[in-house]
Amino acid sequence: MIGLGKRFILVLLDLQGVYLYTPDGIDRKRAHHQAVKQEADDVPTKRRGNLGELAFEQFCREYLPVEMWEWKNEQPLRKCNPESYAAYDFEVFGYEVDVKTSRDVSAFRPSHLLDQDPDDDIIVMVWHRDNEDGLILLGWERVETLESKVTTQESYSGTEPEKLDHLSSRPMNELMDLGPNTAHMNQKPENPFSPGDRVVKAADSDASVAVVVEVLPPETEVGIYGQSMDGEAVRVAFPSTLDEGPGDWRDIDAALLSSYCDDQDLKLYTYKHTNLDFAENPFVPGDRVVNANHDDPDEAVVVSRTDSSSEKAVTVVYATQLEDDQIPPAALSTHAEKHQLKQYSYNVDVLEGA
Template sequence: MYRFEPDEIDAERADHQALLQGTKGDDRDAKRVGNLGEIAFERFCREYLPAEMWTWMNEEAIRRCNPESFSKYDFEVFGFEVDVKTSRDISAFTPEALAENDDEDDIIVMVWHRDNEDALILLGWEWVDTITTKIEMEEKYTGETPAKLEPIAASPMNELIDLGPNTAHLNQMPENPFSPGDRVKKKEGHRGDPAVVIEVLPPETEASIYGNTMEEEAVNVAFPDHLDGGPGDWETIHEAKLASYCDDQDIKLYTYKHSNLEFAEE
């Protein structure tokens, strides 16, 4: 199993993205939990799988709190289509529930959201073909369901690594120290107001400046005079929503290598 505790930025983005999806009440909470499940699996991939071997279809949508993409699956891992199923009730992971609307995917990852801690446990994964086969067996079986058919015998998360090339333990977490909302300035020759960090881009993002691809991690920043030109008081907006605000209002962002920036004094 793999445990993940979302930070404040992750939690706020998951909730606001659910709101922008147009969900309300229990549906909004279910969507929020689903978003957190995807964030948790992305963190697992970042720690254990080669970055070039997986893609998160909703990465930009959640980072910018926009409605998710209409991809039929959440991730592509080693060329397999992966759907992440997250539930607050572990007993909800029945074969029928898991296979519903996902019979064309290759793999389902099961994530349990623990309400008391707002933490997530990646319980394991299973091939969709295995799940559908189990459903077919249950439909053919008459009488009381044998105990061996009741639970989903999920494969451990670490076995997902075996589907790809043989690699050592990886940890591709961002190295830069910045978070959305931080005030930063260039290390040398800075004049004027500090910039505001809007987005911390994933380490593998091929950001570019003036047509040249960066070889280091990048952040997107905005300058206060541009933010002041928006319709709202940007300083009252939660840091997790700044990317959404700038995207909605078409506020210009500037990309910098994180190594060229330092924290500015408040």
């Protein structure tokens, strides 16, 4: 399930069980990129479908026992890979659940839903706003109930008011009643990290800076050196490894780093989230920075770093001094010395990424 370190909102709108989900930037990027890599015939529709699944996943995470539901598209969406064909999106309490997402509420009419998915057990209905920045979980219904509704409508001899055409659905909170009477299990992640964060191993004075590539759901069982990890897991890559890839990983959106690393088969390392800290000195050779204290700062390139208990600083050369922008980051310091480029040292407190 996507979302470790993510910032999402799942708000109870009223007592009838209608919920609002607000996707963050990572969710929106991944939902779109997977639709592109899926080579979907209609990318916007596929993207919205992915967002609808994310909305329902967050509902499940917040309100249903985590061991009693499964999202079929979790790993493919996290890595932006094409999803394997599955007849349904989720399995909840043993029921096959399909999520339908639309801006047009008429798409949720019983007959229309049955035409699309007559073989699932349950259909969840998700309405999205025009700019896709908010999705509302309207409700759910058993397919057998939809079949009964359609049959009743077909045999009805009176005139059904067009403006009151019935949308058969049950409140979202009633989905909990399908399962056993278990203790409430809120499985929102405690992990503070998000893709793109620069981190170091905790309590290690000589730790190398790493880049968070993906965060795993709290319930995911991860083994390290043959031992099961007790806690939420974070997967990171080291800049030296990322530099070996075919593209400039710094230009890749943080949401797509896991997709990039998966495509290029770059080595990742897994840590328990409590064993990591945010890097006090996040900059590494090859990073482009500017001095935040300057009114019109010139872009500089980090060539080396100092990361001691007494000093957090980097040495840079200004980008205009580098005629060749293809110099490997590991060779920048040697290149600057060899060509006698003017170098400047700055405390990291006055720098920000360019």
